Amino acid sequence: MKILRTIDEVRRWRGSLAQGTTVAFVPTMGFFHQGHLALMEKGRKLCDRLVVSIFVNPIQFGPTEDLDRYPRDEERDCELAEQVGVDMLFLPRADAMYGENFQTSISVDRLSTGFCGACRPGHFSGVATVVAKLFNIISPTTAVFGSKDFQQLAVVRQMVRDLDFPVAVIGHDIVREDDGLAMSSRNVYLDEQARKDALFLYQSICRARQMAAGTKEMPCALITRDIAERAARHPRVELEYAAIVHAGTLLPQETVDSRSVLLLACRVGPVRLIDNGFLREAHDQTSM
Amino acid sequence: MKILRTIDEVRRWRGSLAQGTTVAFVPTMGFFHQGHLALMEKGRKLCDRLVVSIFVNPIQFGPTEDLDRYPRDEERDCELAEQVGVDMLFLPRADAMYGENFQTSISVDRLSTGFCGACRPGHFSGVATVVAKLFNIISPTTAVFGSKDFQQLAVVRQMVRDLDFPVAVIGHDIVREDDGLAMSSRNVYLDEQARKDALFLYQSICRARQMAAGTKEMPCALITRDIAERAARHPRVELEYAAIVHAGTLLPQETVDSRSVLLLACRVGPVRLIDNGFLREAHDQTSM
Numbered sequence: 001m002k003i004l005r006t007i008d009e010v011r012r013w014r015g016s017l018a019q020g021t022t023v024a025f026v027p028t029m030g031f032f033h034q035g036h037l038a039l040m041e042k043g044r045k046l047c048d049r050l051v052v053s054i055f056v057n058p059i060q061f062g063p064t065e066d067l068d069r070y071p072r073d074e075e076r077d078c079e080l081a082e083q084v085g086v087d088m089l090f091l092p093r094a095d096a097m098y099g100e101n102f103q104t105s106i107s108v109d110r111l112s113t114g115f116c117g118a119c120r121p122g123h124f125s126g127v128a129t130v131v132a133k134l135f136n137i138i139s140p141t142t143a144v145f146g147s148k149d150f151q152q153l154a155v156v157r158q159m160v161r162d163l164d165f166p167v168a169v170i171g172h173d174i175v176r177e178d179d180g181l182a183m184s185s186r187n188v189y190l191d192e193q194a195r196k197d198a199l200f201l202y203q204s205i206c207r208a209r210q211m212a213a214g215t216k217e218m219p220c221a222l223i224t225r226d227i228a229e230r231a232a233r234h235p236r237v238e239l240e241y242a243a244i245v246h247a248g249t250l251l252p253q254e255t256v257d258s259r260s261v262l263l264l265a266c267r268v269g270p271v272r273l274i275d276n277g278f279l280r281e282a283h284d285q286t287s288m
Numbered sequence: 289m290k291i292l293r294t295i296d297e298v299r300r301w302r303g304s305l306a307q308g309t310t311v312a313f314v315p316t317m318g319f320f321h322q323g324h325l326a327l328m329e330k331g332r333k334l335c336d337r338l339v340v341s342i343f344v345n346p347i348q349f350g351p352t353e354d355l356d357r358y359p360r361d362e363e364r365d366c367e368l369a370e371q372v373g374v375d376m377l378f379l380p381r382a383d384a385m386y387g388e389n390f391q392t393s394i395s396v397d398r399l400s401t402g403f404c405g406a407c408r409p410g411h412f413s414g415v416a417t418v419v420a421k422l423f424n425i426i427s428p429t430t431a432v433f434g435s436k437d438f439q440q441l442a443v444v445r446q447m448v449r450d451l452d453f454p455v456a457v458i459g460h461d462i463v464r465e466d467d468g469l470a471m472s473s474r475n476v477y478l479d480e481q482a483r484k485d486a487l488f489l490y491q492s493i494c495r496a497r498q499m500a501a502g503t504k505e506m507p508c509a510l511i512t513r514d515i516a517e518r519a520a521r522h523p524r525v526e527l528e529y530a531a532i533v534h535a536g537t538l539l540p541q542e543t544v545d546s547r548s549v550l551l552l553a554c555r556v557g558p559v560r561l562i563d564n565g566f567l568r569e570a571h572d573q574t575s576m
Contacts, residue, residue: 007452019307101537103398104416104450109391128392129451132420136452162392163417164295164424249389 001081002088007137010090014139022047025140025167027131030054031071032080035175035183039144040084042172046142052081053090053134059098059105060126071188090138097133105129108155108162111250115151115241115263116274124155131156135165142168146175148182150263150276154250174275176202182275193236194269200237201264201275204230208244208262212279218256220244223279231266240265240272244279256280289369290376295425298378302427310335313428313455315419318342319359320368323463323471327432328372330460334430340369341378341422347386347393348414359476378426385421393417396443396450399538403529403551404439404562412443419444423453430456434463436470438551438564442538462563464490470563481524482557488525489552489563492518496532496550500567506544508532511567519554528553528560532567544568 004010017023024043028036044050054077061067074091081089105125111117112124135143145153157169175183180202181195190198208223224242231239245252247259260279265272292298305311312331316324332338342365349355362379369377393413399405400412423431433441445457463471468490469483478486496511512530519527533540535547548567553560 011454099449101446102450104394104396104447106392106394106451109393111391133450133452136454139454158389159392161387162390162421163394164421166299166424166427 001078001086003078003091004088005091005093007092007096010088010137013088017049021049022141023049023051023139025134025138025143026050026052027134027143027145028052028054029056029070029185030077031073031185031188032077033175033183033185033187035146035148037080037084038175039146039172040081040086042170043142043144044085046144046170047140049087050085051088051090051138051140052086053092053138055090055092055094055097055130055134057097057126057130058094059129060123062120062122065120066186066189071185090134097130106132106159106163108158111151111155111158114250115243116149116265117151119240119265124152127152128155128159132159132163132165135167140167142170144170144172147171148174148184148274148276150261151250154248174277180206182273184273186271186273189271190268194271197234197236197268198271198273200231200234200268201266201273204242204264205262205275205277209277209279212256212260220253220256220260223256223262227264236269238267240267247278289366289374291366291379292376293379293381295380295384298376298425301376305337309337310429311337311339311427312430312432313339313341313422313426314432315341315343315422317344317358317473318365319361319473319476320365321463321471321473321475323434323436325368325372326463327434327460328369328374330458331430331432332373334432334458335428337375338373339376339378339426339428340374341380341426343378343380343382343385343418343422345385345414345418346382347417348411350408350410353408354474354477359473378422385418394420394447394451396446399439399443399446402538403531404437404553407528407553412440415440416443416447420447420451420453423455428455430458432458432460435459436462436472436562436564438549439538442536462565468494470561472561474559474561477559478556482559485522485524485556486559486561488519488522488556489554489561492530492552493550493563493565497565497567500544500548508541508544508548511544511550515552524557526555528555535566 024047026039026043056070106128107125117124153171160169204227211223212218227242231237243263247261256279258280263276265274312335314327314331344358394416395413405412441459448457492515499511500506515530519525531551532548535549544567546568551564553562
């Protein structure tokens, strides 16, 4: 496995591949868990070469967010990447990605406004901008993203479509712990109590699926009200949003259908967690 | 010469070129004049293949601007492109470039705020966005832009640098009529009187160069005040801005130096015209 740290090295590596070589790319912020490794395995299966980047992207963090304490473990990440069959691991430095005079941003307007975009102003613009940079540096043919950050995946898909990036975007289903908690690098922030309380998210998704299964025309408001009431009664869970939206447009829905996704964000103690799930049937994220 | 109208056709054409083929790209809004042809000749000399696009980009026009009456002559443009040795001419349809759900934009913040950006809100975002799309569709190795739109060239260079597009941006000196008027597709709007009055721009640049040549530490304010006073006395010229800035940053300067560029915009009758020029020595735009 090649470990490269400069943009020039990456371009040279990419330029040395034979014409027609397919390249899968998994952009990450490191501190790998099974979710990351599943994305890499997917990428390795899809393409001739597999590239992973680790970059804790400063411009997608707000001033009060956890940029400085975001968990990092470069050595372990390198070992895991090697084991999973990564061909090239890109570890750029922040000052090489954002020079002094940096001033360009990409916005995906409608998809970025609600949900996490409302709570985290500038977040999705920071994500879209760094993804565009990484695409231009690496020139992948395919990029694999997790679907825990459901809105992020929608924003990236829309940017790729609108700006005509020649990259196929593949979404991958959420990887969960045995008890259902969605895997996240930020789970390391959870203490013992918070780790139990965090199950509120997955339990809400399962309960919503049960409610939706029982009725043909299930009003979305009944489900989200149920979640809000359960959160209000919970002493340590603060609900940020619970919304049922169309998977493609992220527009709110009246009644549950096969495109309905429940989006959830809440604070469990001091830790902000998100989760989501389709409410009817199993869905392959790749066909979204 | 290939004439292609869909993104898929362009990708197939580009994909059929041998690995390592260099591709020069000249994005235009058509209605070619000697300025466009000079950019194409430059591109042809620099690279193995030459691609030109003609697209009157709706998102860079304001609601009160001249999108609908912007001059067009596709047949003549095709003949001229063929004569100059264009390999592929891309003529996209507006609805293929901007679908119903289009919502992504690129902003280059500081460089877009003053001058034409102040008079034409959204203009440079529209330019940056379409240039990014065209780069992603065509994958050129080099792109050639005229320097009459000096601020546009600065914005494109900054976007390419900030988003790591693997494209070399080349600026080309302004091509002028015999009497000094900068060539522009919009010159066709000028009637006989306005055509004479339009020389105000080039005469202002020549006069500024003379003023700068006479003094070692020439205050920029003396030159711009002189231009403003001459415009005020002119019955048919309305000055929009006259500014002396650093060529790279577009920041205002106190005194003239080798990086000083005079930027000019004015209305001559109903027609808006822009022009610019370095105030000391000849400058090759490519080294900017």
